[in-house]
Structures are given as C-alpha cells and as structure tokens.
Amino acid sequence: MASSTASYPVVDIHTxxxxxxxxKLLSSRTTVPYIHQPSSPDADxxxxxxxSDDDASRPKSARGRPVDSTYSSFDEKRRFMTTHGITCSVISLANPWLDFLDPASALPTAQEINDDLERACVENNTSSAHAGLKLYAFGCLPLSASAKDIVSEIHRLKSLPHVKGVIMGTTGLGKGLDDPALDEIYAALASTSxxxxxxxxxxxxxxxxxGxxxxxxxxxxxxxxxGFPLETTIAVSRMYLSGVFDRHSQLEFLLAHSGGTLPFLAGRIESCVAHEREFVANGGHKQGPQRSIWEVLHSNIYLDAVIYGQPGLKxxxxxxxxxxxxxxxxxxxxxxxxGNKDEKWLSVESNKGAIDGSYPQDEEAKKKMLGGNAVRVLGLEL
Ligand code: URA
Ligand code: ZN
Structure with missing residues (x-):
C-alpha cells in the first residue's frame, strides 16, 4: 500500500x-548474540x-524472533519508506552492534560496516530509480578495541559525508557510561561534533x-x-551524576525511545540530587553534578519520538x-x-498519530518533529 508523499521532509532517525x-557474523555464532537457522527451509x-531470548526450555527454532529480509535489504527499507511516506532514513546498525567482538576484530569490522553504510547511501542517493528517497547513516564504534582505535574511527567517520553521528549502547567500554576511561572518547565525540x-x-x-x-x-x-527504557534512563542518570556533562559541555546525545523514563523522572532526579548529603553542595565530600538536569536536557540531549502514545511524547x-x-x-x-507486512505498520502509525495528536492545530510543530529537526540537527541535504 503506497502512501502519498508529504510536501515536507519526513525523516526517520531511528531505523x-x-x-x-x-x-553472516551472527549466523556463525552459537551463543548470544546469534542467528539460528532452522532445519526446515521454509522457516525464517x-x-x-x-x-532472555536464549531460553533453554524452548527449541532454538522457537527462541528469539524471526529474522527475514527486512533486516538486511535496502530494497525492503525503501519499500517500507514508500509505504509510510518517509522521504529520508538515517540508518543505524541494530543492537548489540559490535559490543561482543574481540578487541582485534572490532576496528576492521567497524570500518567495514561504516564503509558499507556510506556506500549504500551514495548508491541510493545518486540513483534516479530511488529519487525522492534519501539515505543517511549513523556509524558504529569498535568499543571493545583500544581507546586509540575508537578515537581514530570517530575521526575517520568525519570523512564519510553520509554518516551523521554514531549509534552506541549503554555499556561503553564495559563498565557503563560513567566510566572515567570514556573521557577520552567523549572528548573526541565533542570536539568532532x-x-x-x-x-x-x-x-x-x-x-x-x-525471573x-x-x-x-x-x-x-x-x-x-x-527493560529497554529503564536501561537508557539508568545509563544517562549515571552519566549525569558522574559529571560527564559538566566535563564535556558540548557533548550531544540523541536518546532512543524518547529518553526511556528520563522525561518523567528528571524532576525526581533533580530533587534527589538537591537533597543528597553526600554532595559537597549539601555539606558532603563528593562532587555532585554542577549543571541542572534540565539544562542538560535542553542543551545536550535530543529525544526521538518512538514512544507510541501522546502522554509519553508530551x-x-x-x-x-x-x-x-x-x-x-x-x-x-x-x-x-x-499479519500482512504490506499494510501500514501499527508501530509506525502509533508514533505518527502521537505527533499528530499532540499538536492538532500546529502544523509547523508537527513538520519539525517529522523531519525539520532532523534536517537541521544532522545537517541533511534533501
Ligand atoms: N528490539 C530490539 O532488539 N532492538 C530494537 O531496536 C527494537 C526492538
Ligand atoms: Zn531501535
């Protein structure tokens, strides 16, 4: 089912x-993360x-989720974009990225994937067959490699014109995003914008x-x-409490799933900090965060609108x-x-419906959230 194309850009930044x-890499593994090929040729x-996917009480053919060509085919991505009136997609590698790779293979794998993404964007954006559908990408980082390798890939990505940022998970170098060892990486991310x-x-x-x-x-x-939204909430709260945004005031994060529960809990975090006796400001001995959580939210953080309902989006x-x-x-x-994958996806329509419903009278606000903000923030050429 094709959708009529809007007269303004509709940009999907979480795809x-x-x-x-x-x-191929996941298919070669037998421990999480892996892809299991069932013996029946008809089964995905x-x-x-x-x-929690690797539940030993189930046969492997019933564990996890089916994985079909929508996960790896650019034609399928374009078909999905057309169905939903999306004019530009900023594609990112899906979880768990390269977190599980041994240190030696992490950098070459990241380079290969990032180069593949750049090439696919160029091919798509220069092909008249795909006019009206633009692709950009978020690159991935070799987080299990040395800090030097991670920093070198951050710098190299600036030479790939279609890569507009990086995607990463919450473990950082293995100890979370408040790990002081990440300071070097945060400095590289901030200095390269x-x-x-x-x-x-x-x-x-x-x-x-x-259980x-x-x-x-x-x-x-x-x-x-x-689990997903709380993981994000905890990771960003730990970063905030450890002063990451004080030390790296130019760092910019886009948080998946509208920041987990951070929007709802930010006031509570702010209040608990203000009342914490451990912190110097309140007579304690530990440096607490210097900037308010609201200031960080308003200047260092962007949120996606993948929350499927109006209260969360508001x-x-x-x-x-x-x-x-x-x-x-x-x-x-x-x-x-x-059911039928050719129809409009409920998940997409819920997110679009939340945007439509939040600002029924304000077309400009809707256009910004649907695409204008992404064009401005990521510097997309559409
Ligand atoms: N499930 C995942 O594993 N990743 C996503 O991004 C969404 C759902
Ligand atoms: Zn996602």
Whole structure:
C-alpha cells in the first residue's frame, strides 16, 4: 500500500539494519548474540540476541524472533519508506552492534560496516530509480578495541559525508557510561561534533521481572517495553551524576525511545540530587553534578519520538524544552505487523498519530518533529 508523499521532509532517525556481513557474523555464532537457522527451509532464521531470548526450555527454532529480509535489504527499507511516506532514513546498525567482538576484530569490522553504510547511501542517493528517497547513516564504534582505535574511527567517520553521528549502547567500554576511561572518547565525540544515538540492548536483570519463567509468559513485552527504557534512563542518570556533562559541555546525545523514563523522572532526579548529603553542595565530600538536569536536557540531549502514545511524547517535548529537540523514528524493522507486512505498520502509525495528536492545530510543530529537526540537527541535504 503506497502512501502519498508529504510536501515536507519526513525523516526517520531511528531505523535499523543488519548488513549482510553482520548477519553472516551472527549466523556463525552459537551463543548470544546469534542467528539460528532452522532445519526446515521454509522457516525464517531466528534472531537470538537478548539474554532472555536464549531460553533453554524452548527449541532454538522457537527462541528469539524471526529474522527475514527486512533486516538486511535496502530494497525492503525503501519499500517500507514508500509505504509510510518517509522521504529520508538515517540508518543505524541494530543492537548489540559490535559490543561482543574481540578487541582485534572490532576496528576492521567497524570500518567495514561504516564503509558499507556510506556506500549504500551514495548508491541510493545518486540513483534516479530511488529519487525522492534519501539515505543517511549513523556509524558504529569498535568499543571493545583500544581507546586509540575508537578515537581514530570517530575521526575517520568525519570523512564519510553520509554518516551523521554514531549509534552506541549503554555499556561503553564495559563498565557503563560513567566510566572515567570514556573521557577520552567523549572528548573526541565533542570536539568532532559527533552526535551519539544512545540505544538500549541489555535491559534489566531477569530477576527484576520475577525471573525467566515470568518473562517467558509474555515474550518480549517486559524486556522491550520496560527493560529497554529503564536501561537508557539508568545509563544517562549515571552519566549525569558522574559529571560527564559538566566535563564535556558540548557533548550531544540523541536518546532512543524518547529518553526511556528520563522525561518523567528528571524532576525526581533533580530533587534527589538537591537533597543528597553526600554532595559537597549539601555539606558532603563528593562532587555532585554542577549543571541542572534540565539544562542538560535542553542543551545536550535530543529525544526521538518512538514512544507510541501522546502522554509519553508530551513528556518528551516538555523535558526536551521544545518541539525543536524531538525527532520522528520508527524502529524498523522491529515491531512489524504480525499479519500482512504490506499494510501500514501499527508501530509506525502509533508514533505518527502521537505527533499528530499532540499538536492538532500546529502544523509547523508537527513538520519539525517529522523531519525539520532532523534536517537541521544532522545537517541533511534533501
Ligand atoms: N528490539 C530490539 O532488539 N532492538 C530494537 O531496536 C527494537 C526492538
Ligand atoms: Zn531501535
């Protein structure tokens, strides 16, 4: 079902792919993250990437999620864009990125994937067959490699014109985003004006949800609906509390899923800091964050609009300080329709509907969130 194209850009800043080389890599593994190829040729391979996916009480052919060509095909991406009236997609590698690679292979793998993404964008954007559909990308970083290699890839990405930032998870170098060892990386990201698209993968420990048996009863609902957003919230709160945004005041992050629960909890974080006796400002001995969480939200943080409902989107806009810092996304190819994949996706329509419903009378605000902000913030040429 084709959609009529809007007269303004509709930019999807949260849209993933696993390039064929990455599918091959996951298919060569038998521990999380991996792809299992069922023996029946008619069955889709299974994507087993979350720790809770690898449930030993189920056959491998029923673990995780089916993974079809929508995960790796640019033609499928373009088909999806056309169906939903999306004029530009900023593609990113999906979780768990390169987190699990051994240090020696991390840099060459990152370079190969980033070069592949750049090439695909060039091919797409110069082909008359795809006129009206533009592609850009967020690159990936070799986070298990040495700091020197990570910094060198951050600098090299600036030479790839279609790469408009980097995607990464919440583990950083393995100890979280408040790890002082990341200072060198943050300095490189800030000095190159590289936007970081922060995305969850690890969720919360199974015990937070009552254990694997409870999780299994509702499949991915608890890990994806709650584990993912809370992981993002905790990661950014730890960064904030450790003074990352004080030391790197130019650092810019785009938070997946409208910042998890950060918009809702920012006031509580601010209040707990103000009342914390450990912090110097309150008579303690530890340096607390110097800047208010609101200032950080309004100057260092952008939020996507992948929240599927108006209350969450309104909280995101309010916490971000204005509609200028919130950007439309789809999370394609995740959350496909469970029936006919050719119809419009419920997940996409929910996100678009939340944007439409939040500002029914304000066309300019909607256009900004649907694409104008992404064009401005990422410097897209459309
Ligand atoms: N599930 C995932 O594993 N990743 C996403 O980005 C969305 C859903
Ligand atoms: Zn995503």
């Amino acid at each position: 993933h792919m696993y390039p064929p080389s990455y599918i 391979p299974r994507l087993i990437i979350l720790a 590289t936007l970081v698209f922060l995305h969850p993968h690890y969720g919360l420990p199974d015990s937070a949800f009552g 694997p048996e409870v999780i299994a009863k509702s499949g991915h609902v608890l890990p994806l609906a709650l 909280a995101a806009i309010e916490a971000a300080g204005s509609v200028d810092r919130v950007m439309f996304g789809t999370d394609h190819p995740f959350f496909p329709p469970l």
